[in-house]
Amino acid sequence: MSNNNSPEDFPNFLNNPVETVAERLLGCFFERNLGGRRMLARIVETEAYDEGDAASHSHRGRTARTEVMFGEAGYLYVYFTYGMHYCCNVVTGEAGHGSAVLIRAVEPVEGIDSMEERRGLHGRNLTNGPAKLCQALDIDLRLGGHDLREEPLRLLTGELLPGESSTCTTRIGISKATELLRRHYIAGNPWVSRH
DNA sequence: GTCCCGATCCCCT
DNA sequence: GGGGATCGGGACC
Known part of the structure; x- marks a missing residue:
């Protein structure tokens, strides 16, 4: 992985149409500092949501x-959501426009033992869903x-690896605007929630 | 104020 | 493959 995780690595493409950002976030990283651990x-699955989209939380206004x-x-x-789960999104676009990318799945890279401890399990179910990764x-x-851009949770830019697409x-999991092609994932990646 | 339902997960079958 | 858990937001009264 060609990534040295310096603060300058914050993505410079977030101020773009949300579906563009959803695709480009694939291969980027969340770096979480939890009590020094x-x-x-690595982000492997995303979904785009914005104001013009009936499935989006921003659809009905602020x-x-x-x-x-x-x-x-x-x-x-x-x-x-559902009385017990959290899901997280990266806000995109210009101020005044309600858009964000739901992070649906990540691939554990470092601190896996810490994630396993919090989840109470190990293996594929560790982070292959939006509430699981949270x-x-x-x-x-x-x-x-x-x-x-700040501790304790930073977004770092990253790329698809050679051979990945x-x-x-x-x-997934919505009842409105179900026809929109707004879910993006790395093909074949085992940490994606559903293939 | 009250009611309904959800961008879900887990455990049981 | 199905249902239960569990609570906050938003719509409507």
């Missing part, structure tokens, strides 16, 4: 919950609105 995870989605790119939008990386509402399909 470092975890690194609310206290979704305010972060309408802010500047590069911040974290976290929501709580539990593994200890992401909850306390990180809502967090600047992803991305695929685009319809999104």
Whole structure:
């Protein structure tokens, strides 16, 4: 992996249409510092959401919950769902436009023991779902609105590896705008939630 | 104020 | 493959 994880590695493409960003986030990293323990995870599956999209939390306009989605790119939008799960999104686009990319699956790279401890299991189910990865990386509402250039959770740029390619399909777990091809994942990657 | 349902996961079969 | 867990947001009264 050609990645030396310096702070300058923050992605410079977040201020683009959300489906473009969703694709380009594939291969980027979350670097989580938890009490001095470092975890690194590679993004392998994403979904794009924005205002014009009936499935998006920003579709009905600004609310206290979704305010972060309408802010500047590069911040974290976290929501709580089904009474017990958290999911996280990278805010994209210009301020005033409510768009974000849901991170649906990551591939553990470093600090795997720490993730396993938090999840209470090991193997494929560690991070192959949006709420699973939040539990593994200890992401909850306390990180809502967090600047992803800063500790303790940073977004670092990354690329697809030679031989890898991305695929685009319809999104998962939604009932509106089900026809849109706004789910992106790295083809064949074992950490993707569903192939 | 009340009601409904969700960008889900896990355990059981 | 199905259902239960569990709670906050948003719609409507």
